Amino acid sequence: MSTDTIAPPPARQVEPAERVWAGELAFLAAYDGGPRPTGWRLTPRAVVTFICGSDGEPLRLPGGAVGGRGAAQDGPGAAAPPEKLVVTRKFVGERDQVERCVVTLAGERGLLLVGEPGTAKSMLSELLAAAVCGDSTRVVQGTAGSTEDQLKYGWNYALLLAQGPSEAALVPSPVMAAMRAGAVARVEEITRCLPEVQDALVSVLSDRRISVPELSGERDAAVYAAPGFTVIATANLRDRGVSEMSAALKRRFNFETIGPIGDPEAEIALVRDQAEAALERVDAPFAVDDAVLEVLVTAFRDLRTGRSVEGWDVERPSTVMSTAEAVSVTTSIALSAAYFPGDRDPLSLVPGHLIGVVRKDDPADADRLLAYWDGAVRRRAQDESRARAWRRLWELRGVLGH
Numbered sequence: 001m002s003t004d005t006i007a008p009p010p011a012r013q014v015e016p017a018e019r020v021w022a023g024e025l026a027f028l029a030a031y032d033g034g035p036r037p038t039g040w041r042l043t044p045r046a047v048v049t050f051i052c053g054s055d056g057e058p059l060r061l062p063g064g065a066v067g068g069r070g071a072a073q074d075g076p077g078a079a080a081p082p083e084k085l086v087v088t089r090k091f092v093g094e095r096d097q098v099e100r101c102v103v104t105l106a107g108e109r110g111l112l113l114v115g116e117p118g119t120a121k122s123m124l125s126e127l128l129a130a131a132v133c134g135d136s137t138r139v140v141q142g143t144a145g146s147t148e149d150q151l152k153y154g155w156n157y158a159l160l161l162a163q164g165p166s167e168a169a170l171v172p173s174p175v176m177a178a179m180r181a182g183a184v185a186r187v188e189e190i191t192r193c194l195p196e197v198q199d200a201l202v203s204v205l206s207d208r209r210i211s212v213p214e215l216s217g218e219r220d221a222a223v224y225a226a227p228g229f230t231v232i233a234t235a236n237l238r239d240r241g242v243s244e245m246s247a248a249l250k251r252r253f254n255f256e257t258i259g260p261i262g263d264p265e266a267e268i269a270l271v272r273d274q275a276e277a278a279l280e281r282v283d284a285p286f287a288v289d290d291a292v293l294e295v296l297v298t299a300f301r302d303l304r305t306g307r308s309v310e311g312w313d314v315e316r317p318s319t320v321m322s323t324a325e326a327v328s329v330t331t332s333i334a335l336s337a338a339y340f341p342g343d344r345d346p347l348s349l350v351p352g353h354l355i356g357v358v359r360k361d362d363p364a365d366a367d368r369l370l371a372y373w374d375g376a377v378r379r380r381a382q383d384e385s386r387a388r389a390w391r392r393l394w395e396l397r398g399v400l401g402h
C-alpha cells in the first residue's frame, strides 16, 4: 500500500455556523446590497432574516446581483449563490428581539444575552457573529478558573525567554484577535468568571484598546480595535447572578433576556427538526411519531411553567426543563428506536428519560415528577377524548420507581 497519499481531513463533529450556513450567508450578502455597518458582511436586515428565516417564502436575487459585493468577498473559488432561496428559521423567538440585538451590534455596543439554561443564548450568539463578520469562532469560554490573560493576551514563553517581550511572542486572546480584525468576539458564560476578571472587558469596551505594558516604548504597546469590533456575551441565570457584575461593565452592555419558547406548536416543530437533524448526522432513520413528541414537549412545558395547558397547577422541579433538554431526550428516544427497533415502543422510554432530566439537581424532584403523573397525566388518561398516548403514559407510572 502506498504511504505517500494524504488522508482527507477527518469530518468534523460540529461545524461553526458560518460553514453550516455558508450558502445562505453568501445568498443574503448578494440579496441585500444595501449599506452595512463598517466591517459587516450583511446588512442589519439581512442578519435578522438569516436568524429568523424568510417565513417559508423564497427570496429572489435582484437582477445582476450574482457576483456582486457579497459574492465577491468569498473569493474566486466560492460558488455563486442560487437565484432564489428559502432562508430557514434558526432561532425561534421574537423577530423584534433579534432586531434589537442586531441594532446593538451595529452601534458597536456590547450585547449580553441572559436567560435560563438551554434557551439558545449560545446558538443566537454564534449565529449573530457568523452573520455579522463571517467568523463565530473567536470565543472565550468563561469558567471559575478564567484569567485575565484569556480575555486579553498571553505569551509564548519559549519565545519570551529567548527574545524578551516582542510582538512575535505575544499570544492574542480571541478578544484581541477580534479587535484587530474589526470582528465579533464572543464571551460565553461571562458571569462564571470572577468579577475582577470580567472587568478586563471594561477597558476593552470603553477605550477600545488593550495596552501591552511589556512592549512599552514600541509601536505595538497597545492593540487598537478596528471598526466593527464588538462583544457578544452570554450569561446563565442559574450561575452567579448578573447582579454581581460590576456596574461599570453592566453599563457597557445592552442586556437581552432570552426566554423559553412561547408557542407550543413552534416548540414541538423545533424539537422534531433538531432531533431529526441529529439522527441524520449519524445516518440513522428518525421514527418518533408526532403523538410521542407532543406528549414529551407538553410534559416539559408543564413542568417548566408550573401550570398545565388546562390551567392545572403543577409542582415545578428545580431542574430547568429546557427546550435543549427536550431535544436531547427526543434524540435519545429516536436513537433507541433506530438501533433497537421493535424492542420497545418509543413512548415507553419517555418516563425513564424524564426522570433522568428531572433528577439532575435535587433528588426530591423525582417526587415532583411522580406528583405530575398522579395529577396531570392521570387526569388526561381518564379523559376519553385525549390522545391514547396519555393513557399509555399513565400505565407506565411504575417506571418512576414507587
Ligand SMILES: Nc1ncnc2c1ncn2[C@@H]1O[C@H](COP(=O)(O)OP(=O)(O)OP(=O)(O)O)[C@@H](O)[C@H]1O
Pocket: 090, 091, 092, 093, 115, 116, 117, 118, 119, 120, 121, 122, 123, 124, 234, 235, 236, 260, 261, 270, 274, 323, 324, 325, 327
Ligand atoms: N428559541 C430557540 N430557538 C432555536 N433553538 C432553540 C431554542 N431554544 C432552545 N433551542 C435548542 O437548544 C439548543 C441549546 O441551546 P444553547 O446551548 O445555545 O443554549 P444556552 O441558552 O446557551 O444554554 P446554556 O445556558 O446551558 O449555555 C439549541 O441548539 C437548540 O437545539
Ligand SMILES: [Mg+2]
Pocket: 121, 122, 123, 188, 234
Ligand atoms: Mg450557552
